[in-house]
Structures are given as C-alpha cells and as structure tokens.
Amino acid sequence: MGVLKRYGKYLPVSEKTPSVNLEEGSTPLVRLDRIGGELGIELWAKLEGCNPSGSFKDRGMVLAVAKALEDGSRAFVCASTGNTSASAAAYAAHVGAPCYVLLPSGKVALGKLAQALIYGARVIAVGGNFDRALEMAREAAELKKIAMVNSVNPYRIISQKTGAWEICEALGQAPDLHVIPVGNAGNISAYWAGYRDFNVWGRSAVLPRMIGIQAEGAAPLATGKPCPNPETVATAIRIGNPVSAKTAIEAVSQSGGFFETVTDGEILNAQKALAERGGIFAEPASCTTLAALVKLAAAKKLPQGAKTVIVLTGNGLKDPDAAISQVEPPVKIGDSLEELLEVMA
Ligand code: F0G
Numbered sequence: 001m002g003v004l005k006r007y008g009k010y011l012p013v014s015e016k017t018p019s020v021n022l023e024e025g026s027t028p029l030v031r032l033d034r035i036g037g038e039l040g041i042e043l044w045a046k047l048e049g050c051n052p053s054g055s056f057k058d059r060g061m062v063l064a065v066a067k068a069l070e071d072g073s074r075a076f077v078c079a080s081t082g083n084t085s086a087s088a089a090a091y092a093a094h095v096g097a098p099c100y101v102l103l104p105s106g107k108v109a110l111g112k113l114a115q116a117l118i119y120g121a122r123v124i125a126v127g128g129n130f131d132r133a134l135e136m137a138r139e140a141a142e143l144k145k146i147a148m149v150n151s152v153n154p155y156r157i158i159s160q161k162t163g164a165w166e167i168c169e170a171l172g173q174a175p176d177l178h179v180i181p182v183g184n185a186g187n188i189s190a191y192w193a194g195y196r197d198f199n200v201w202g203r204s205a206v207l208p209r210m211i212g213i214q215a216e217g218a219a220p221l222a223t224g225k226p227c228p229n230p231e232t233v234a235t236a237i238r239i240g241n242p243v244s245a246k247t248a249i250e251a252v253s254q255s256g257g258f259f260e261t262v263t264d265g266e267i268l269n270a271q272k273a274l275a276e277r278g279g280i281f282a283e284p285a286s287c288t289t290l291a292a293l294v295k296l297a298a299a300k301k302l303p304q305g306a307k308t309v310i311v312l313t314g315n316g317l318k319d320p321d322a323a324i325s326q327v328e329p330p331v332k333i334g335d336s337l338e339e340l341l342e343v344m345a
Contacts, residue, residue, distance in 0.1 A: 001026065003062050007162050010197070011063060012155070020066040022094055024051050024058035025162055029170045029309070032278045035290070039297045040304045044175065045274075046167060049282055049315030053115060056187060056313045057087035059163060060156030065091040067155045068147035075099065075146040079126075079133035081183065081236045082112030083314055088149045089121035100140075102126050102133040107235050109283070109319035129230065131241045134184075151186030152243055160187055164194025167309055173204040177308040179289045182212040182221060182259070183237030185248035187313065192251030208309070210257035212248060213288040215267065221248060222259035233264040233322060236285035236314060262291040268326050270294060271316070281316030281323070 002021035004013055028047045036043030048056035061084075068076065077100040078088045085101035085108075092099030101116050105125035116123050126133040134150060141148035151157055168174050174195050180188050188210060198204040214222045218230030218238050227240035242248065252259060262270075267284050270291035275281050289310035296302045316323060333339040 003059055003159055003162050004066060007165065010165070011159060013063070013066065016070055017066050018069045018095075020062050020069070020091065020095060022052040022058065022062065022090065024062055026166065027051060029167060030280065032280075034277045035273065036308075039293055039302060041177075041293070041302060042305065042307045043293075044171070044307070044309045045278070045280060046163065046309055046311045047280065048163070048311060048313050049286070053083075053087045053090040054111075054315035054318055055083035055087060056160065056163060056311070057083045058090070060151065060158075060160040060186075060190070061087040061091050061149060063155040063159035064147070064149045064153045065095060068149070069095060069097075071147075073147035075144075076149050077137050077141050077144075077146050078102070078149045079130060079137040080108075080150075081130050081238055082108040082318070083236055084150060085121065085123070086112050086115035086119070086318075089116045089119035092121065093119045098122065100124065100146075102137050104128065104130050104133055104238075107238060109235055110321060111318035115318075130239050134243070150243070151184055157186050157190045157193070157244070160190035161194030161197060163187075163311065164191045165198060168195070168198045168204045171307070174198060174206045174208045175309045176206070176208060176303070176306040177211060178208040178311075179211045179213065179292060179308060180311045181234070181237055181285045181288045181313055182214050182248060183218075183239045183242065183285065185212075185221065185242035185244035187311070188212045188251050189244045189247035191311070192247075192255060207255060210251045210255040211292065212252055212257070212259045213292045214259060214261050215288060216261045216263045219259075219261045221245060222261045232267075234267055234284040234288060235319070236283060237288070260292045260295065262288050262295060266291040266295060268322070271323065272326060274312075275316070280312065282312040283314040283316050283319045284322050286312040286314050
C-alpha cells in the first residue's frame with residue numbers, strides 16, 4: 001500500500017503532504033534455511049530489491065519527495081553511486097518534476113545508469129568520486145534552491161526506518177543480529193533508529209546487535225581512517241567519507257555490534273552462493289552481508305542459532321556485469337535434438 005499509507009501515522013505527514021505512492025515498502029522477508037543451516041543460524045533476508053526502483057532507496061525517497069513538494073520545491077538533485085539516482089529519477093518522473101543526478105563517471109552499474117536515463121532525469125557524469133559529487137550536489141542545491149534528496153535530507157532517514165518496523169512486525173520482535181552494508185551510512189542509522197522506536201513503543205523487547213559491513217577497499221568506518229580513494233566491485237558502497245558516520249558509529253556501539261570488512265572476492269562468492277543456494281539475486285553491495293556471515297562463521301564468531309536478518313539492499317539485475325564476470329557462459333549447441341540430449345546427459 002506504499003510507505004506513506006502503511007506508516008503515515010508514525011511519519012511526519014499531514015493532510016498538507018501530497019500523497020506520493022509507487023507502492024514501495026512491504027518487501028518480502030525470506031527465510032533461508034539452506035544457507036542458514038550451513039552457518040548454524042536462523043537466517044532471514046529482507047529483499048529490498050523488490051522495491052519499485054529495485055533498491056531500499058524508495059522507502060526514504062517517497063517521503064523526501066512528498067515533503068519537498070509540500071515545501072514548494074519543484075525540482076530535485078542528488079549525487080549517487082547509482083541507486084539513489086534511480087530512485088530519485090523514478091519519483092521525480094512520477095510526480096512530474098525535473099531531476100538532476102550526479103554520478104561518478106564510469107563507476108555506476110549499467111542497470112542503474114539505464115534507470116536514471118529512462119526515467120528521464122538529467123544525468124551528469126562527474127569526473128570525481130561519489131564523495132566529491134555529493135559536495136557539488138549540496139552546493140548546487142543551495143544555489144539553485146532545489147531539493148536535495150540524498151540522505152543528508154532528514155526525511156530520507158526517517159522514512160527508511162520503516163524497514164526495521166516491517167522486520168519487527170514480520171518476526172514479532174527484532175532479530176538478534178542485524179547485518180547491513182554500509183556506504184554513506186544512512187541506512188544503518190535508520191534501521192537502528194527504527195528498532196529503537198519499536199523498543200520504546202513496547203513492541204519489541206529485543207534490540208538487535210547492529211553489524212555494519214564495508215568492502216575492504218572502501219572501509220572508513222571499519223578501519224576508523226578516512227579513505228580518499230575508495231575502490232570496490234560493490235560500486236554502490238564505493239564511498240570514502242560517509243555523511244552519516246557519526247550516527248552509524250553510535251548505532252554500532254549502542255547496540256553492542258561492530259563493523260566488519262570483506263574482500264571483493266568474498267563479496268562475489270557470497271553473491272553466487274546466495275543465488276545458487278538461496279534463489280536470490282542481489283547486487284554486490286548487498287552480498288557483503290552474507291560474505292561477512294561466512295567470514296564470521298569460519299572464525300567461530302557467529303553465535304549459534306542467532307536469529308539474523310541480512311538486508312539485501314539492491315536487486316542483482318542492476319549490475320549484470322558483476323554477475324556475468326563470475327559464471328560460465330551458456331553451453332552453445334546447434335538446433336538439433338541430439339546435441340541437446342548430449343549436453344543434458
Ligand atoms: N546497498 C546498496 C545497494 C546501496 O545502493 C547503498 C548506497 C548501500 C547499500 C549503502 O547504504 O549509503 O545508506 O550506507 N547507495 C547510495 C547511492 C550511496 O547513491 O545509491 P548507505
């Protein structure tokens with residue numbers, strides 16, 4: 001029914017807020033018994049790739065766009081590693097407003113670029129990394145007086161809390177462990193705030209330990225050091241200077257959790273495992289979560305039987321190149337039945 005309808009009571013919306021709805025949210029929470037069994041945990045995956053633009057960004061974008069319209073903005077701008085731009089472009093198209101998106105040139109997965117372009121956004125390839133593009137977008141938003149819809153926009157984070165609320169409602173309470181990729185660090189901050197809401201409202205006695213995962217080549221929070229030249233196959237989280245660093249560090253420390261890193265090789269292995277043994281195709285950034293669980297299990301650091309949720313933040317179809325790079329090409333045959341039977345033997 002859309003995030004603003006399902007959770008409007010708990011969000012800053014009033015009768016003056018335009019109703020914006022692409023039927024985002026209410027995504028599946030899928031139990032993965034094959035993989036969970038191998039890891040010795042009760043494993044659940046939140047399929048955020050099932051949102052209308054294929055990532056979790058839609059949860060926050062719907063409120064950011066609705067509030068911007070309420071406040072009189074008529075155009076939007078964002079910088080993005082790909083998913084924010086796809087989401088912003090989709091909602092701008094839906095409400096009939098222009099949208100400018102700044103992307104780090106050559107570093108955005110093909111599907112995400114296709115989305116921003118086909119939704120009709122003005123796509124600008126910046127000759128710098130995401131962190132620089134974000135600074136530029138912030139300055140341009142101020143000068144041109146248009147709405148900035150990155151997660152520096154507080155409505156994004158407020159509305160992304162709905163992911164945690166949905167998990168608590170589906171499981172009856174919060175899980176023991178919440179495992180989530182960390183890039184600009186907004187989503188981990190939002191989930192922790194959402195879990196705390198349910199705790200304060202008396203709807204979950206449990207608060208999860210928050211485990212934030214970064215790629216080894218883009219791990220400013222996990223290492224505690226700035227990362228001026230981030231690099232990883234998980235382009236969505238190729239970020240060296242996270243805007244929400246402070247709240248992400250608080251989420252991890254208040255919850256008794258930790259940050260963990262995984263290599264590009266571990267990410268791609270996890271992507272394949274998730275597809276082959278779970279039936280779920282998620283983009284590389286999302287697969288950092290399973291990669292970390294595999295790493296922790298091997299080090300005997302995973303509490304056995306723990307109820308664990310991984311947030312699969314984006315759809316695998318967004319980055320076909322990453323998937324194709326690690327699988328065998330199709331078996332080629334002619335058009336005879338004999339050849340077919342032979343390869344099926
Ligand atoms: N997973 C995916 C698929 C993402 O696209 C992002 C962020 C994250 C995880 C990390 O979330 O930034 O809240 O810590 N993508 C942003 C973008 C930066 O521009 O699409 P975060």
